[in-house]
Amino acid sequence: MPRRKRWAATVAGEPCKFGHTIRYLSNGRCVECAAAYWLRKYVSDPEKYRARARAAYRADPGKAMARAKQWKQANPERVREHNRRASRKYAEKNRKTIRAMQRAWRKAKSVHTSGS
Ligand SMILES: [Zn+2]
Numbered sequence: 001m002p003r004r005k006r007w008a009a010t011v012a013g014e015p016c017k018f019g020h021t022i023r024y025l026s027n028g029r030c031v032e033c034a035a036a037y038w039l040r041k042y043v044s045d046p047e048k049y050r051a052r053a054r055a056a057y058r059a060d061p062g063k064a065m066a067r068a069k070q071w072k073q074a075n076p077e078r079v080r081e082h083n084r085r086a087s088r089k090y091a092e093k094n095r096k097t098i099r100a101m102q103r104a105w106r107k108a109k110s111v112h113t114s115g116s
Pocket residue numbers: 016017018019020030031032033034
């Protein structure tokens with residue numbers, strides 16, 4: 001437990017040059033600026049950071065999943081947006097499969113209803 005607290009520990013402090021006031025206890029850095037910094041880094045080389053996340057997951061799946069869960073709880077609207085996008089992408093990618101499943105489903109239903 002104290003290990004998880006360490007990286008998440010923040011405190012209200014002096015506003016940074018952008019006026020943010022939440023800072024990490026451990027290093028005194030502005031939380032929002034640090035997040036923006038990492039986002040910029042990620043956008044500049046997504047594959048590198050995706051690979052890093054995969055490696056972290058392989059090294060300690062439990063920890064990675066706990067962190068993801070914590071993030072999801074803190075960002076429910078981002079999770080909803082992600083799910084919406086993912087399901088739309090899936091529908092586009094698997095249009096044929098979904099249609100075949102719907103056809104099979106209708107057929108199975110008609111067999112049941114017509115077999116009196
Ligand atoms: Zn800041």
